[in-house]
Structures are given as C-alpha cells and as structure tokens.
Amino acid sequence: MGKKRISYFWSEDCGNFHYGAGHPMKPHRLALTHNLILNYGLYKKMEVFRPYRANAADMTRFHSADYIDFLQRVTPDNVSDFQKHLSRFNVGDDCPVFEGVYDFCSIYTGASLDCAVRLNNEMSDIAINWSGGLHHAKKFEASGFCYVNDIVLAILELLKYHPRVLYIDIDIHHGDGVQEAFYVTDRVMTVSFHKYGNNFFPGTGDVYEVGNSGGKYYSVNVPLKDGIDDNSYLNLFKPVITGVMENYQPTVIVLQCGADSLGCDRLGCFNLSTKGHGACVDFVRSFNVPLLVMGGGGYTIRNVARCWTYETSILLRQEVSNELPYNDYFEYFGPDFTLHPDTSTRTDNLNSKTYLEQVKIKVLEHLRSLQGAPSVQMHEVPSDIIGYDGVKDADEDKHPDVRVTQRLADESREHASEWGDGDKEADMMVTGS
Numbered sequence: 001m002g003k004k005r006i007s008y009f010w011s012e013d014c015g016n017f018h019y020g021a022g023h024p025m026k027p028h029r030l031a032l033t034h035n036l037i038l039n040y041g042l043y044k045k046m047e048v049f050r051p052y053r054a055n056a057a058d059m060t061r062f063h064s065a066d067y068i069d070f071l072q073r074v075t076p077d078n079v080s081d082f083q084k085h086l087s088r089f090n091v092g093d094d095c096p097v098f099e100g101v102y103d104f105c106s107i108y109t110g111a112s113l114d115c116a117v118r119l120n121n122e123m124s125d126i127a128i129n130w131s132g133g134l135h136h137a138k139k140f141e142a143s144g145f146c147y148v149n150d151i152v153l154a155i156l157e158l159l160k161y162h163p164r165v166l167y168i169d170i171d172i173h174h175g176d177g178v179q180e181a182f183y184v185t186d187r188v189m190t191v192s193f194h195k196y197g198n199n200f201f202p203g204t205g206d207v208y209e210v211g212n213s214g215g216k217y218y219s220v221n222v223p224l225k226d227g228i229d230d231n232s233y234l235n236l237f238k239p240v241i242t243g244v245m246e247n248y249q250p251t252v253i254v255l256q257c258g259a260d261s262l263g264c265d266r267l268g269c270f271n272l273s274t275k276g277h278g279a280c281v282d283f284v285r286s287f288n289v290p291l292l293v294m295g296g297g298g299y300t301i302r303n304v305a306r307c308w309t310y311e312t313s314i315l316l317r318q319e320v321s322n323e324l325p326y327n328d329y330f331e332y333f334g335p336d337f338t339l340h341p342d343t344s345t346r347t348d349n350l351n352s353k354t355y356l357e358q359v360k361i362k363v364l365e366h367l368r369s370l371q372g373a374p375s376v377q378m379h380e381v382p383s384d385i386i387g388y389d390g391v392k393d394a395d396e397d398k399h400p401d402v403r404v405t406q407r408l409a410d411e412s413r414e415h416a417s418e419w420g421d422g423d424k425e426a427d428m429m430v431t432g433s
Contacts, residue, residue, distance in 0.1 A: 004125040006316060007118050008046040009111040010034050014131045017104045020096050024266055024299040025145040027104065030131050032305035032329045037312055039325040045316045051111035051129070052386050054153070058113060059105070061385075062152045062181065064140050071102045071147060088141070095142035105148040108132050112150035112294065116157035117386045119252060119290045126291045126315050130308050133256040133294030135175040136202060143177065144202060145297075151254060152181045154292060157385055158252050159187055163376045166250035166289075167191065168241065170280050171258020171296040172268045174205030174221070178256075184213040186374040189220065189248045193237060193261075195269060196223030207362050217369045220244065222359060225350035226269040230276030232351050236360055237280055243364050245287055249373040253289050257281060257311060258296030259304040263343035266299035271347060274307045274340050281311045291315075302332045306339050 015031030037043055059068045067089055074082050079097045086092055098104075108131040115127030135151055136144030151167065155178070158165050167182075169175035169192040182188035196205050211219035222240060224233075244250075257280075263271040285291060293315060298304035313320045324330070324337045336342075 005123070006046045007115065007124040007127045008037075008043070008048050008312070009051040009114055009127070009129045009131075010048060011051055011107050011111070011131070014104070014107045017098065017100055019098050019145070023096065023145075026299070026301050027131075029298060029301035029304045030295075032301060032332060033130055033308045035327045035329055036305055036309040036324070039327040040309065040313070040320050042309070042312050042316060042318060042320070045318055046128075047124070049114065051107060052114045053106045054110035054113055054148075054150075055106070058153065058385060059109060059148050061156055062139060062149060063137075067140055068148075071105060074101070075099065090138075090141035090143055094145060095147060101147060108134065109148050109150040109153060112154040112292070113157055113385055115292045116154040117384050119292060120158060120161040120384065124290075126285070126293065128293045128312065128315065130295040133171070133258060133296035135169060135171065135256055135258075135296060136173070136177045138177050138180065144173065146177065149177045149181070151175075151178050151256060151294065155182070155188055155254060158254070158292070160382050160384070162251040163187070164189070164248060164250045164252075164373060166244065166248060166253045167256070168253065168284060169193065169256040169258070169296075170237075170261055170277065171256055172261040172265070172270055173200075173258065173297055174202055175256060176202045176204045179204070179209070179219050179221075182215065183211055183219060184215040186214055186218050187376065189218045189244065189250065191220040191222070191240070191244055193222040193233070193240075194224060195226070196221075197225065200269075207359060210366055217366050218248075220363055220366065222363060224270070224359075225355070227271050227345075227347040227349040228351045229271045229344075229349055230273055230279070232349060232356060233270075233272060233276060234279055234283075236356050238283055239360060240363055241283060243367045245289075247367045247370050247373070250289060252292070253284060253287070254292045254294070255281065255284050256294050256296045257308065259298030259307040260296075262298070262300070262303050262307060263345045263347075264300055264303060267297070268299070269347055271343070271345055271349065273343050274303070274310050277307055278310050278314050282314050285315060303341065303343060305329075306333070306341065310339055 017027045019025045056068050074097050111129040112132040115129050118124040118127050132150045134146035137146040137149035155165050165188045167190045172195050174194040175192040179190045194205050205221045209221050210217050260268040261270045261272050322339050
C-alpha cells in the first residue's frame, strides 16, 4: 500500500479540565502526550486538526435527552439544585460535577466524530484522537469516569458508510458501555481484552458474554487475571484478532488504547510494557483497514503520555529515540527521562498457559459459530454529522472575497513544512492556513 494519510485531532483546551483533587482521571495527561508528539517532531508527518465540538443533538443520537440536558446545565456552583438527578445519572465520586464538564465532553466527542467523518469520506486512512475512548458511559448515565460515550457515537457515524465495524479495546477495564450499545446487532463486533474477576470494575466481560439475538457471537470477551505480561498478552491477542479479521472481515476498525493496562498504573494490575502495548497497535495497523485510534484509561500520567506518543510513532511508521526530547513537562519523566521505562511490577502473572489456552479455544470456538461475514442491503447514506463537502468548500471559487468562517478554519490544516522544529505548543494550534 502507499503512504497512509493520518489525521491527528488536538484541542489545547482538553488538557485543562480537572476532575477534582485526588481524582485519578487527569485530562492533563493529554497535554503531556501532545507535547511529546510535538517535540519528537511527529506532527510533521500528520495532518493536525482542531476538532469539531459536538452539540447536544450529536450526543442524543445515543444518550437520552434528559441526561445530556443535565450535563449542559449542572455546575459545581448549582449542583445542590440537582440533588435528585445525581443518583439517577450516576454522578458523584467517580463521575463528579466539575467546572466545564459538558465542554470537556463536547471536545473529546467532537474529535471522535471528526475522525469518523474523515474515514467515511476517505480523507484519512488513520485518524487519531487520544482524548477519546471513554468506553463506560451508558445511554442514561455516567460511569467509570466517563460521561458521554464518544466511541458509540463515532461507531454510529461509521455505520452510515460501513457494513461492518470492528471495535477492539485494550484498556484494562472491560469496554462495557460499547458492548451494551451493540449487544444485539451484527453490524458491530466488540472485542475486549480486560481484567475480570474479584469484583474488578465494571464486573462484566466474562468469556460467555457473546451477544444476543441478531448479535449473538458478535461480542467477544477475553477475560484476564492479574500480572499478565507482554508475551502472554500478545500470544493471545494476535490469534484472537486474526480469527476476528478472518471471520468478520470488518471494513473499518475502532481501536481503544487505554493505557491503564501498562504495568505500574495507579489503578491497574497488569504488567505490560509500552512496547508490548504498542505491539497490539502495530498488529491492528498491519491489516491495512481504515482505523480510528482513541485513548481511554490510564492513571500514571507520565506513562500514558509515553505510551500514546510511542503508538503515534508506530501509526506513522516513524522510529523515535528512547531518550526523550526536552519538552515543557520534562520533569514529569524523571529519573530516567526515557520513552520506554521499566513498568514491570512484583505482581505475579496469574494467567497460566493452561488458562490462556482455554480462553483462546473458547473465543475461537465462538468465532467459528459465525455464519460468514454479515452483509447489509444497499441504502441511501444519511448525511454526515459534520459538514465536510470534500476538502474544498463548494462556494470557494464563486466567492473568493468572502471571509473564512470558523468552520472552514477548523477543517483546515497547516502543512508540515510550515512548522519549524522549535515551534512551541501555542504555535501548534491550527486555525486555518
């Protein structure tokens, strides 16, 4: 194949939100990630876009209107007026009301929708949104630090053009919100590799959860135990994904790259290295299917930034040095200041070869139960959720003196050659060429 067209979505606002003192979810990790991508020079190899901001109408394509209305209206200052709504929408300690919560959702969800539209219109081969991947949010409520399920919304957009969408989740937590949304359809196959058992959140994801009705065997779960290492993980990941690709034949893939499956994660209990985690991304990329890549969990933020930067380099096929370049957050990465730190822990690998073989056999057995890749009848394609009329606006030649609108500015990019090596983050923002 020729060189892939890769789009990367970034909003400087996204890293400035704060869930609250002591909360493990820290959007600031996105600023660390972006700054490493900038200082490694990886931005020169991608089209960089400021994302579309999703509105309530976009979000209610999956979520209930009263839930989204609540997110729009509630603030830390008026939360006492919404007491009866908090338990109803599962908002509290894990999913707190923080300043700008709706704006935060609008940015990361809009970026995922933007990715989907670019893939649908064949404007990109790979689209990256590290701010997305919030896989726990449900139709009527928040869950597990997630408020709006950008993954479900992006998949709904992809389904306008694609007969079969494959969702792969390598977060340590089960991708329950996405599985639940598509549990009874064969248009989406969900594949989740996650810790299961001992009341680990969210408590779902047994190997026998396979879907229902028309979606039977289209939910694939790979339940794992504490301490799994690179070799054990990849020896399961590769044959499972190969079986999925052969049996399902997706026309587009959504890959959630939660980094809490790394060793040394604040909330995790696996033993993956950044290279092992990245090898999963590389393997998925190797199938040469249009790919939407998202973030997800990850609570030791210096390692999250390392992981997602490394995986950006993998997607770009760019070698990067293990020695970190100087950056605005350099002190976060001490004492080693490397891209691939030692993330091994003293946690024993409780996944025996026998156990992993049993899981693999059961999953592949379920996949063989599929009656070939499902097809859909031809239908009229609904309009895109975002108004891309190709790369060029239809009225551009007719009205050359018309001022460029914000929408057009946000859809444009700066050519890599126009950015010098020393450009700082403020210069990275794309507001139109």
